[in-house]
Amino acid sequence: MPQFDFTDEEALSILTFLKGQTGETPPPEYRAGTNPVQAAVLKGERLVFWNGCRNCHVVENRGGKIRDLYNDENVTFAPPVLSGEGAKVQPAWLFAFLKSPTTLRPWLSVRMPTFHFTDADATALVHYFAASSNKSFPYLTAQAQQLAGARAKEADQLFKDLQCINCHVVGELRPGQDPGSAAPNLLLAKDRLRPDWIVPWLKNPQALLDGTRMPSFWDFSDEAHPTSPSKLFNGDAKQQIDALRDYLMHLELKATPTKTASVTPRRG
Numbered sequence: 059m060p061q062f063d064f065t066d067e068e069a070l071s072i073l074t075f076l077k078g079q080t081g082e083t084p085p086p087e088y089r090a091g092t093n094p095v096q097a098a099v100l101k102g103e104r105l106v107f108w109n110g111c112r113n114c115h116v117v118e119n120r121g122g123k124i125r126d127l128y129n130d131e132n133v134t135f136a137p138p139v140l141s142g143e144g145a146k147v148q149p150a151w152l153f154a155f156l157k158s159p160t161t162l163r164p165w166l167s168v169r170m171p172t173f174h175f176t177d178a179d180a181t182a183l184v185h186y187f188a189a190s191s192n193k194s195f196p197y198l199t200a201q202a203q204q205l206a207g208a209r210a211k212e213a214d215q216l217f218k219d220l221q222c223i224n225c226h227v228v229g230e231l232r233p234g235q236d237p238g239s240a241a242p243n244l245l246l247a248k249d250r251l252r253p254d255w256i257v258p259w260l261k262n263p264q265a266l267l268d269g270t271r272m273p274s275f276w277d278f279s280d281e282a283h284p285t286s287p288s289k290l291f292n293g294d295a296k297q298q299i300d301a302l303r304d305y306l307m308h309l310e311l312k313a314t315p316t317k318t319a320s321v322t323p324r325r326g
């Protein structure tokens with residue numbers, strides 16, 4: 059449990075809040091038991107409150123005052139915004155992350171603390187995020203088409219042409235790549251991200267995460283006629299984005315055949 063050093067005033071407002079929680083007629087949106095989604099949100103709100111998540115994060119559009127310490131240029135160094143987190147990540151990934159946080163953004167100097175949640179509390183938080191985003195919980199088949207043939211080749215070329223790995227790590231840092239400006243490891247995507255989140259993210263990252271370093275490659279200002287910097291997939295922005303989603307959801311490190319294999323002398 060983190061140490062909060064509340065001022066008297068803060069302690070008083072928490073006390074008032076908690077008294078409100080035990081009142082006999084809580085506001086309808088907080089009345090547990092009527093609807094499983096509302097119950098999940100209520101339970102999760104308590105965990106978010108008690109663990110001080112909003113000291114660092116904007117959670118479902120509230121909290122995260124810490125962001126005020128970062129100006130526009132360095133807002134990318136603030137802890138990530140967690141509004142819509144349930145639409146972004148797979149429940150199983152989130153559960154594992156809450157139990158044992160790993161580094162996603164090596165450029166941050168703040169770290170996600172380990173809270174030593176019980177399985178029940180970690181599950182309640184996962185349910186909270188899914189419910190807040192109206193997303194399925196707990197099971198999910200992260201479906202994305204397996205690319206094959208010409209489509210696979212074209213997707214691979216697109217990924218190269220758009221130079222995603224100028225920023226993104228795939229597996230491990232490239233020799234000489236600065237960890238301070240690297241972007242998340244895309245090998246994590248298949249276990250971490252909901253495939254249907256990748257599409258709006260690629261279309262307009264700024265709309266989902268204000269101030270992110272992730273660029274927009276396509277121009278969707280005319281939704282019916284988006285433009286693309288690439289001629290692949292007939293220059294069709296939507297097809298390109300769908301292909302990249304499928305590509306990322308199946309991305310694996312290609313095994314490079316070892317030289318020795320081809321020169322091993324045959325014995326017989």
Ligand code: HEC
Nearest residue numbers: 109110111113114137138160161162163166168169170171
């Ligand atoms: C001391 C600040 C701090 C506190 C308190 C904190 N976090 Fe975090 N959290 C971080 C940082 C920093 C990251 C980014 C880690 C990274 O990207 O390497 C993070 C990442 C996350 C992520 C992953 C976001 C993503 O990219 O998908 C989730 C989910 C999360 N936190 C949930 C929580 C919850 C729930 C709580 C409260 C129980 C909490 N955090 C409390 C700092 C904090």
Ligand code: HEC
Nearest residue numbers: 220221222224225226241242246250256270271272273302
């Ligand atoms: C200029 C650097 C840069 C380039 C180029 C770039 N990205 Fe990103 N991308 C980022 C950053 C930074 C983030 C992390 C945003 C955040 O803090 O959540 C990100 C996040 C992502 C994520 C979410 C990853 C996760 O696990 O949270 C995906 C998926 C992604 N980018 C795909 C792509 C693809 C595909 C391309 C090429 C078409 C690309 N990016 C090009 C900087 C970049």
